[in-house]
Amino acid sequence: MGAMTEAAIDNRDTRERILDAAEAVFMACGYDGASLRQITGEAEVNLAAGHYHFGSKEALFQAVLNRRLHVLNQERLRVLDEMEAKAGGAPLKPSQILDAFFGTLLRMAIAHGDRGQTFLRLIGRTLTEPAEFIRTVLSKEFADVLERYKAALFRALPEVPKEEIVWRFHFMLGATSYAIAGTDTLRLVTDWQTGAIDDDLERLLPRLMSFLLGGLRAPLPAAASPNPQPRGNGRTRRKKP
Amino acid sequence: MGAMTEAAIDNRDTRERILDAAEAVFMACGYDGASLRQITGEAEVNLAAGHYHFGSKEALFQAVLNRRLHVLNQERLRVLDEMEAKAGGAPLKPSQILDAFFGTLLRMAIAHGDRGQTFLRLIGRTLTEPAEFIRTVLSKEFADVLERYKAALFRALPEVPKEEIVWRFHFMLGATSYAIAGTDTLRLVTDWQTGAIDDDLERLLPRLMSFLLGGLRAPLPAAASPNPQPRGNGRTRRKKP
DNA sequence: GCAGGATTCAAACGATCGTTTGAATCATAC
DNA sequence: GTATGATTCAAACGATCGTTTGAATCCTGC
16 A cells, blocks of 8 residues: 655645535535535545545544544543643632633634635534544544543542433534534524624634533433333333333 | 325325335435335335335435424423413423423434434434525424524523523534434444343433533623734633532 | 226336556656 | 565445336215
8 A cells, every 4th residue: 555655745735625615525525415526626636636645425424524633622621631730739729720621622623714614614513524434533533532531530520420420521512513513503593694703703712612511501400200200291211021 | 196095095105115224224324325126125116116206316315304293393392381381471481491392302203213223313413404405495394393482582581692692502403303314423433232222211311401401501702802803712700500 | 896096116227436456647766 | 776665546246225107096976
């Protein structure tokens, strides 16, 4: 296969042009909906260049994802480490943890301009992609980060059952993922002017943080009883024998 | 083409079998990832039956969606009407509105057993589908309901800017959509036993409602100033936790 | 029974997909 | 300048997709 020598000066041009185009097309069409011809066409490179540089469509998607996701999650870990070191053994505040996780995401996206926004929306949509290899890539890439942040939240909220914290982390991921997935979905609930999300992106972080913090610290649901009462609609949920 | 007379007794069998299979396959693979051969194969009907009964893949997807989504949204409107009639002109409580919207969704899904759960996950994933015709279908199907519920929330929270309510509605939709989209995504954040979401589905509603209510009623973000500060990280400090 | 429309079926169509091939082009090292 | 390996290119491959076709089969009304 690729017998890479040290002569790699110009190929970064083609490689990155493919990555940029793929990022945009995958974001707009989803993994299955995007075609290599569309991607290489938009990148103005030959169709075979995609396979030459990446090997397959799956590998290309993985490369698009990891190019920015890996540095994002490294930064997330670094910020959390720094916070915990500064706290000196004391638990962090929930607002700090959420800002380290979601704030780092949004600030990195803002710092990268249009490209960062495209990647934001790609991430938001990728988290709901059904293809199995995508789920595998995501779970590997997020494993460390989620484990560390979960632990931080457990320490920050010792009175809240861990199960509940995991659920609420899940809800927060969903709210964020959905919010950054793009204006198209937002246009579904409102009739505002389109575009102009550039201005809103900076305003999104405080909005989102308030919402997430409110949800995370909400009073616990009434009955976490281990015996769930059969609600008004007492439908049997046994499997047929 | 379809010159439907009144002889439609048996075709409901084939039609519904296709709809059920399509619901499952679309849920598992997404719109682009699902193939008519897979659907008709799982339904044990001929490949051409799909086109005979529905005309096209897009129309089939739309039929799958509307079959349950339409009655869901009708029920949502009915429940809201009933609440407002009972309140007699007074604004509803936010918790009532959220329960009417999200509770109706989950309760209907629970009442329909496994099929309801499949549709729940299909809805959760469909809300993030990039295909344009899907977005068109969704926006038409949700237009009335979202308008009515937005108005109800405006009246319930007169002190909160409408813009903020719309954003938080958006966040709530995302959290819910993500939570019901399936265990696969949840397995990303936790290592729990798979399956067993059957038991959790009934517990999901109180959990979700607590989180959503907490987020909806959270203190407003600090500066909604028309002049966005150069990222002063304006941390809201209005209420004590 | 039979006529006629509704439905099913096997087979194929054209298009598009991801991928491969093999030669042409480029850049570098001797 | 020539050899060598990296990169590009046009063209095709086989597979799969959504869709169409036309005949076979089923069902119903008379």
